[in-house]
Amino acid sequence: MRLHDEIVPFHRSGIRGDEEYVEGDEEEEISSIEAGFLPPHHPCPLQRKLVVVGYALTSKKIKSFLQPKLEGLARNKGILFLAIDQNRPLSDQGPFDIVLHKLTGKEWRQILEDYRRTHPEVTVLDPPDAIQHLHNRQSMLQCVADMNLSNSYGKVDIPRQLVIKKDAASIPDTVTNAGLMLPIVAKPLVADGSAKSHELSIAYDQHSLKKLEPPLVLQEFVNHGGVLFKVYIVGEAIKVVRRFSLPDVCKRELSNIAGVFRFPRVSCAAASADDADLDPGVAELPPQPLLERLAKELRHRLGLRLFNLDIIREHGTRDQFYVIDINYFPGYGKMPEYEHIFTDFLLSLGQSQYKKRSS
Numbered sequence: 091m092r093l094h095d096e097i098v099p100f101h102r103s104g105i106r107g108d109e110e111y112v113e114g115d116e117e118e119e120i121s122s123i124e125a126g127f128l129p130p131h132h133p134c135p136l137q138r139k140l141v142v143v144g145y146a147l148t149s150k151k152i153k154s155f156l157q158p159k160l161e162g163l164a165r166n167k168g169i170l171f172l173a174i175d176q177n178r179p180l181s182d183q184g185p186f187d188i189v190l191h192k193l194t195g196k197e198w199r200q201i202l203e204d205y206r207r208t209h210p211e212v213t214v215l216d217p218p219d220a221i222q223h224l225h226n227r228q229s230m231l232q233c234v235a236d237m238n239l240s241n242s243y244g245k246v247d248i249p250r251q252l253v254i255k256k257d258a259a260s261i262p263d264t265v266t267n268a269g270l271m272l273p274i275v276a277k278p279l280v281a282d283g284s285a286k287s288h289e290l291s292i293a294y295d296q297h298s299l300k301k302l303e304p305p306l307v308l309q310e311f312v313n314h315g316g317v318l319f320k321v322y323i324v325g326e327a328i329k330v331v332r333r334f335s336l337p338d339v340c341k342r343e344l345s346n347i348a349g350v351f352r353f354p355r356v357s358c359a360a361a362s363a364d365d366a367d368l369d370p371g372v373a374e375l376p377p378q379p380l381l382e383r384l385a386k387e388l389r390h391r392l393g394l395r396l397f398n399l400d401i402i403r404e405h406g407t408r409d410q411f412y413v414i415d416i417n418y419f420p421g422y423g424k425m426p427e428y429e430h431i432f433t434d435f436l437l438s439l440g441q442s443q444y445k446k447r448s449s
């Protein structure tokens with residue numbers, strides 16, 4: 091049986107739309123699903139509609155995200171993950187209720203945009219143009235700056251920053267004129283997931299700034315006690331974890347260091363700091379109501395449902411926070427309980443599609 095002949099997706103109504111997914115847990119089912127075939131149906135009183143999720147992910151992402159626990163839980167909840175074959179038209183596959191993707195390239199973006207236009211009934215997670223907004227480190231943080239979030243729980247801002255498109259020789263003067271303070275964190279303007287886009291540098295003196303290689307975003311380095319918070323967002327769900335980060339730079343130290351220090355993939359190397367013995371003022375998580383407000387606003391402003399943000403607390407303050415990075419479809423494998431959160435999210439999307447269609 092070919093999958094698309096037999097599986098009736100969640101959104102279809104009518105006689106075939108009333109067919110149900112029957113809960114089962116056999117290993118045999120996984121292999122038939124992976125091969126693109128319909129799992130066998132068994133008589134069972136527990137019957138649900140199937141949510142078919144097509145995925146287009148790198149092999150690294152498949153390994154970290156589509157772990158056996160996630161797939162097993164999904165299967166039990168009536169969610170079927172199907173690999174998308176990039177060499178075949180999307181319309182010939184599935185049919186899908188949801189498309190989950192994180193691949194790069196203009197061609198792929200165009201395929202997804204065309205598919206969204208011709209298949210408005212399918213939820214594409216997330217829209218390519220909204221993701222594209224995060225591929226530039228300036229536009230990435232603009233929404234946070236526009237939001238001006240400040241309430242009794244705290245203030246959320248972005249570090250003072252400027253964009254240097256070209257001409258490294260002019261950087262020292264540009265930085266001085268803009269009033270940016272040293273040390274300066276230099277990040278590639280493009281954040282497209284390539285190794286180069288994660289190459290970070292720190293310049294400790296004005297003279298060395300001309301050694302940097304534009305196009306860049308230059309940000310003031312904010313002391314934050316060497317710990318950052320990763321806020322994972324899946325639809326309306328939020329989870330926060332602590333990670334080790336770059337150590338503080340004190341004024342005395344600054345006057346003794348010169349030069350540019352390069353960090354090839356600093357965030358990737360950072361270990362979890364959740365179980366570390368930390369100064370309580372550094373370790374305290376940002377207030378949940380503040381993060382909820384931030385996440386909700388960002389979801390709307392960015393038009394994204396799957397992302398995380400790196401947020402730091404200015405050392406010595408209780409409530410001054412800075413968002414320094416936002417990532418699309420991050421490493422959810424490191425988010426506690428992601429299997430439950432993700433499958434519930436996919437189910438709720440499937441259900442709201444179904445309700446919309448039957449009303």
Ligand SMILES: O=P(O)(O)O[C@@H]1[C@@H](OP(=O)(O)O)[C@H](OP(=O)(O)O)[C@H](O)[C@H](OP(=O)(O)O)[C@H]1OP(=O)(O)O
Pocket residue numbers: 150151154192281282283284320357358398400415417418419420421422423424
């Ligand atoms: O590989 P992982 O699991 O560390 O996930 C990476 C993320 O780590 P995090 O979830 O924040 O700890 C990582 O976050 P950072 O930028 O390192 O803060 C990125 O989201 C990265 O994607 P890309 O290279 O920017 O496209 C993510 O890489 P991909 O898994 O999407 O390739």
Ligand SMILES: Nc1ncnc2c1ncn2[C@@H]1O[C@H](COP(=O)(O)OP(=O)(O)O)[C@@H](O)[C@H]1O
Pocket residue numbers: 249275277281287288289290309310311312313318334335336356357358400414415
């Ligand atoms: N403005 C800043 N002040 C202090 N530390 C920073 C700042 N920006 C980045 N960092 C440190 O550098 C790391 C990588 O920067 P980030 O913007 O998150 O890039 P990436 O997309 O490669 O993760 C952060 O996790 C944090 O440790």
Ligand SMILES: [Mg+2]
Pocket residue numbers: 357400415
């Ligand atoms: Mg980061």
Ligand SMILES: [Mg+2]
Pocket residue numbers: 281415416417
């Ligand atoms: Mg990033």
